[in-house]
Amino acid sequence: MSALNMERGVKAMMEQIDAPIASYFNSCVHCGLCADACLFYTETGDPKYTPIHKVEPLRRVWKQEYTFWGKLMSTLGLSRRVTDADLDAWQELVYDSCTMCGRCSAVCPVGNDIAYMVRKVREGFAVSGHATEGLAEAAIRTVNIGSPMGIKAETLKKMVASEAKASGIEIELDKPGVEYLLMLSSAEIMQFHEFIGAVAKVMDHAGATWTISTEAFEATNTGIQIGSSDIARQLVQRVVDVAEKLGVKTVISPECGHAYIAIRWDGPNLIGRPYGFQVKHIVEVLDEFRAQGRLHFDDSKEDMKLTFHDPCQMVRRGGVVEQPRRLLDLCADNFTEMPDSGVWNWCCGGGGGVSTNERAEPLRLKVFSRKKSQLDSIGVKAMVTTCSNCRNMLEEGLEEYGMDMEVLSLTELLAEHLDDSKASKGAEA
Amino acid sequence: MTDMELLNWARGPALEWATIIFVVGVLVRFLEMSLLGRKPDLSEARASAAGGGWRTVWRRSIPAPGLVKQAPVVIYAGYAFHIGLLIALLFFAPHILLFKDVFGLSWPALPFFVVDAATVIAIVALLVLLVHRLVNPVRRFLSSWVDYLVWAVTFLPLLTGYLAYHRMILPYTEMLAYHMLSVALLLVVFPFTKLMHTFTIFVSRWYNGAVSGRKGVQL
Amino acid sequence: MSKRPTVAEHLARQGVSRRAFLKFCAATASMMALPPGMAPAIAEALGQRRRPAVIWLSFQECTGCTESLTRSHSPTIESLIFDVISLDYHHTLQAAAGDAAEHHRERVQEEFAGEYLLIVDGSIPIADGGVYSTIAGMTNLQMLEESAKGAAAIVAVGSCAAFGGIPKANPNPTGAVSVADIIKDKPIINVSGCPPIPVVITGVLAHYLTFGTIPELDKLGRPTAFYGETIHDRCYRRPFYDQGKFAKSFDDAGARNGWCLYELGCKGPTTYNACATTKWNEGTSWPVESGHGCLGCSEPDFWDAGSFYKAVSMPISDLGKLGLAAAAAGAVAGVAVGLHNRHVKAGAKAAHKPLTADELEGDKS
Secondary structure (H helix, E strand, C coil): CCCCCHHHHHHHHHHHCCHHHHHHHHHCCCCCHHHHHCHHHHCCCCHHHCHHHHCHHHHHHHHHHHCHHHHHHHHCCCCCCCCHHHHHHHHHHHHHCCCCCCHHHHHCCCCCCHHHHHHHHHHHHHHCCCCCHHHHHHHHHHHHCCCCCCCCHHHHHHHHHHHHHHHCCCCCECCCCCCEEECECHHHHHCCCHHHHHHHHHHHHHCCCEEECCCCCECCCHHHHHCCHHHHHHHHHHHHHHHHHHCCCEEEECCCHHHHHHHHHHHHHHHCCCCCCEEEEHHHHHHHHHHCCCCCECCCCECCCEEEECCCCCCCCCCCCCHHHHHHHHHECCECCCCCCHHHCCCCCCCCCHHHCHHHHHHHHHCCHHHHHHHHCCCCCEEEECCHHHHHHHHHHHHHCCCCCEEEEHHHHHHHCECHHHCCCCCCC | CCHHHHHHHHHHHHHHHHHHHHHHHHHHHHHHHHCCCCCCCCCCCCCCHHHHHHHHHHHCCCCCCCHHHHCHHHHHHHHHHHHHHHHHHHHCHHHHHHHHHHHCCCCCCCCHHHHHHHHHHHHHHHHHHHHHHHHCHHHHHHCCHHHHHHHHHHHHHHHHHHHHHCCCCCCHHHHHHHHHHHHHHHHHHHHHCHHHHHHHHHHHHHHHHHHHHHHCCCC | CCCCCEHHHHHHHHCCCHHHHHHHHHHHHHHCCCCCCHHHHHHHHHHHCECCEEEEEECECCCHHHHHHHCCCCCCHHHHHHHHCEEEEECCCCCCCHHHHHHHHHHHHHHCCCCCEEEEECEEECHHHHCCCEECCEEHHHHHHHHHHCCCEEEEEHHHHHHCCHHHCCCCCCCEECHHHHCCCCCEEEECCCCCCHHHHHHHHHHHHHHCCCCCECCCCCEHHHHCCEHHHHCCCHHHHHHCCECCCCCCHHHHCCCECHHHCCCHHHCECCHHHHCECCCCECCCCCCCCCCCCCCCCHHHCCCCCCCCCCCCCCHHHHHHHHHHHHHHHHHHHHHHHHHHHHHHHHCCCCCCHHHHHHHHC
16 A cells, blocks of 8 residues: 555544634535636636535545534444545646635635635645645655756756846855845746846845855745645745754745745744744835835836736735835836736636646636736736746736737836936945 | 414424524534634734734625626625525514523514515525526535525525414414424524534634734735 | 293293394394394294203313303393203202202203203313212213213313313323313314303304304314404504504503503414404403403413413523523533544544655655
């Protein structure tokens, strides 16, 4: 028998079920409004994508293990245990058609946090061998190599050096005693490496000291996505160890949604203690610089009509809502909100590990029609966002639907419009 | 059994047993749920969790943006049913007497015609919701026999109450007995079904809102 | 004795004028909800009839029903009706006593077999062989069965005879039952009430005597002419109910203004009787008019319907107290179940083996 089996899966779910989950299952009235909040349902019309239905295996474990009647029924042999076949059948619902965007959680009239339950049910899937192959492989690479894309420290060093050269700003790696430790998502090292240069530029401009660690640079937490607290804890611990070793004041989560909630909100709970440092999304840091008067812009405000795509994990699930808007105001003239913006935004379709799941690609592109109709209604030339995974997904979606639109990083856009002549250069640091 | 014997049984032993099952059932369900506990959140709060919790407790009564357009039947009929039910339940003079008798608390009643209208609205809304549940793909997909049972035990007190008040179909005594028996049935079914949401809705909303509240998200 | 005089002859002998008799018949017609034109027909029918024999048996009762009848003043339709019938046996009213009385009853039963009317008040105790009430050495059960054999019809007067009444009230130590519980092969008219309204008793008798048939009955065997509607639906205070105006105590402004007594426990809504229309004591007043809610005395088991001062919408039992006890039990049970859940969860935690990348790797192969 494999080390990953159903018994372990059920036990894992039992470990995860807490008072909130029990309350959520007690409260569900099968009104189906969560379906109307979920782009996997609205764009396909298939009722199986109703969010609360996706956590049915968890509900059955709860009922059989933690309710008096459910226990009685299962003792009398009147209820079926959750089986491998069930989880096989549910795998697509739990991993392919849920980005844990939490829109259902925000809509549910009885207040059920369904995204929270999906996160928990994945624990059972992961340890019973029912995680998707793509996510399992990404998790293995992250644990063994240090990054889901298999990026090694050597590659990072090369990319950082090239960005330092391009921006003309020195970037010191593994530097102790600095204020900020910047984390990066794999995408920001490989595809969107201009982000590194942009951060360097802003830090330099604001006169802040910072570094990147070659020991723990990966921000993406595949443990959170696959649904394994054990793996997630390991990955968070790496960051915590380095941050505390270097003695930084703040760890910066890059433009990546899940990375942010993993390190900012889940991290202390995973390692079982509060951090000795703060965690901020890069946008929060930039907004603080703005508030402190450390950012100075040139007069060339972006006049292209653009909008902002709210990354679910940063906004609805992360609480960084107003900051990107305040920053856009500084560097863009023609900004238009999407319908359902802010905490009500619709997901790009690739969060929660969906982007790592090859099988889910056709579905993910199909449900991008929601984003398309959002964009069509405002007719913009560009879309700014603060999550490199969203950025990837948006670009793929736009291409699939033949839409001509730029997808920009807020940090990069901001860096472009800084007025170097007025830089703080550490004066106020 | 005469109508009066039935009514006495309904007002007596039936309601006694229903009360016992309801109270014990709800408390067991509530405690078996709450005692599962929740880990303290060690992350650094951005805002008050409790503030977010309380906010969501009331705020979630208002439909999310765009939802009315997407699911008008559920929203409108859902509101109509709940408001109608609450008015009929809490503001019908004879009901207030019952609450006074059981809890020692009373409050002013609404005129009968208002309660009457509320009851009709609740009944019609429930019928609409039943049809919607049978016809709409999502609701139909989500529904098991328990959902229809819960619908029935909720519908019966409204229907029998209305018929009794208007002296329709059956003699008043008999209909009143059926009304009370239907309430007893509702109380018995309550702890074992989604009717529990009547109480747990506040817990669920609070938990959900507290998590968002900590993060500074206003939902 | 078999050549009894007709009613008309008897009345003439008693000095009752034809005019008075017609007036009685008109009153009877109106009471039975018949058109006024029926009065001469009633007079004709009644006048031609020979005074029928009537046996009145009193079992477990309080004599309230008889009191109710005899309290009426003379000359009234109530007293007149007793001129129309020949009351051959009635404990309270007859002059004869002991063996003589019983012999007379037996003789009437024999002589008028199949013709006489049997009236019963009081319930019949059947527990322990019926020993709880006997007359002349006979249990009520025996006497009823014996007297019922030759009866043309039976009128169960009062809630005890009709439904078991107060003797049947929980826990019913004597095993009291109604006439209808024992006699299954005779037409039975239930004239319930504790006591019944006198004119209702006489009205029922008049109907039987006039038409020789059993009037239309409700499902409890009561004549619908008198028991067709509830007190509440015919109550002069009903408009106050509809307006939501209730007396909250017996001496508040609401009570003085004659508002609805629903909240003070009036059982009018569930009580079928004619009090609200016929009233009592020659139409003087009736309970609700005198300021007290209806007790529901004409309904089965009215004595077991909880406090007279609890509204019909209130539970009979003290659910508040019961609920508290249930809450205590529920809390104990809930904590036990909850602690067990925690134990189960702790077990799952203890069995936890951290997931490793190697295990994920191994699972792939």
